[in-house]
Amino acid sequence: MDGPVSSQKTAKRVTMMDVAKAAGCSQATVSVVLNNVTDIKISAELRARVVEAARSLGYGQKSFLRRAALDELRGGCIGFVVDQLATTSEAVNAIEGARQESWEADVTILVAQTQGRAEYEHRALDRLLRAGVQGIIYMSIFTRRVALDPVFETLPVPLVLLNCYTGDNRFPSVVPDEINGGRQATLALIEKGHHRIGTITGESFMEAAQDRLIGYRKALRKAGIDYDDQLVAQGSWTPTSGYEATQQLLALPERPTAIFCQNDKMAWGCMTALREAGLSVPGDVSVIGYDDEELARHLRPQLTTLDLPHRAMGAWAVRRLDHPPVAGNEPHAPHKVACAFIERASVATPRRLAR
Structure with missing residues (x-):
């Protein structure tokens, strides 16, 4: 049912971009400060300003429930398979959202670009699985229904689809609303x-x-x-x-x-x-x-x-990897993330x- 545009702002997790705006600096500077990069010279005053902005906004704070949701992935790695990286910013934003969601849990993200070609997907999956990934996020640059190669049907690790979905909704997926x-x-x-x-x-x-x-x-x-x-x-x-x-x-x-x-x-x-x-x-x-x-x-x-909302979608995909499978292989309706005005x-x- 249609309804009026909500006047209430949906609560969202604080990002590095929010911290950068509050501190009056670039997102790159925030990344340098919060990741304790020491070989780049940044003034003590600017470092203090970034840290204070992050603290006041609650950047990086996690509830017990959120920490627990990544416990199974802690110290491991996730495979991120995407058809294109260079043509648009969508993949980069999604990967950044996944990274922000997982970095405090010491989860490493390994990225493979496949250009949507089956032979590249096979090769990427083989190498990611050999590297010990504990889950795969599969992303399409364009929101669409995908026909996955059969190799994805027999993965020994969980699979989440980002910005795409299958016709039978067999796998968890996330798309923009x-x-x-x-x-x-x-x-x-x-x-x-x-x-x-x-x-x-x-x-x-x-x-x-x-x-x-x-x-x-x-x-x-x-x-x-x-x-x-x-x-x-x-x-x-x-x-x-x-x-x-x-x-x-x-x-x-x-x-x-x-x-x-x-x-x-x-x-x-x-x-x-x-x-x-x-x-x-x-x-x-x-x-x-x-x-x-x-x-x-x-x-x-x-x-x-x-x-x-590709950053939010990337974060959702990481959290969803740690969920147990749906009983009886019930279909997963695509999870829709709101596009903020x-x-x-x-x-x-x-x-x-x-x-």
């Missing part, structure tokens, strides 16, 4: 008074694009706003496609007052096209992105967006309502 993310983005615009809301989608064969569009339509329906195909422009996740799709939306007899871009790169292209058309953001057109990439904080105005400066009330 993309439908609700698309719904949140659109509702945020509706709540500001927008009713003519365009959206720029990603490639239509991808589940993320499909689900974010479903969320967009759910929000419109909830608000009693008719869905209009003309307000849906096809993109391909790139800045250029966002630029061209925005030009398409601006050519409509009645242009949108707000545009929900399905990723931050397309939002970048969208904002460029709006500026070249002599329109201001958010004065003339409000813009929302998705993913909360680094560029979202450097656009002007800073981009309102949604966080793609990040409010910045690219959204405002339409001018006709702001007077």
Whole structure:
């Protein structure tokens, strides 16, 4: 059932990024300080500031239940198998979330990139198992249903799927809650008074694009706003496609007052096209992105967006490895992690309502 966007913030574990923000330094500096790296010179004042920020935020604190959940993995290692590492930041963020979840339990993470090729997966699994891994996390860069190679069916260690799932839900899996993310983005615009809301989608064969569009339509329906195909422009996740799709939306007899871009790169292209058309953001057109990439904080105005929760998903996958198998091989419904709404400066009330 659809419901209003919650005004309550979901409690989340403190990350190095939170500590860096509080201490006024980079995440790399926080890592150096908290990992006691001594061959990099950092002033005593900055070290003290980082330590105090970490202490005040409760970084690294664990309940007894959380410590116990990793006891079986303590002192061992986990295999992390991913199809691509270099093309996007998603895999790096997921691995970082897994590392943050496991480092105090003295768990080592061994990473293998396979490019999705069966022969590379076989080789990676063989070497990881020879290294003594106590569990395998299998990640796809794109959220999708996967058909696993039969070698995964007979692993002697637990397997958790990250950003993917199988058709029979045989294995525990974790994915982003993309439908609700698309719904949140659109509702945020509706709540500001927008009713003519365009959206720029990603490639239509991808589940993320499909689900974010479903969320967009759910929000419109909830608000009693008719869905209009003309307000849906096809993109391909790139800045250029966002630029061209925005030009398409601006050519409509009645242009949108707000545009929900399905990723931050397309939002970048969208904002460029709006500026070249002599329109201001958010004065003339409000813009929302998705993913909360680094560029979202450097656009002007800073981009309102949604966080793609790969760090939280990586942490969940590590915790799930230590759970006992479900009795009777019951299916595992994919665990969905919320995409947090990040409010910045690219959204405002339409001018006709702001007077």
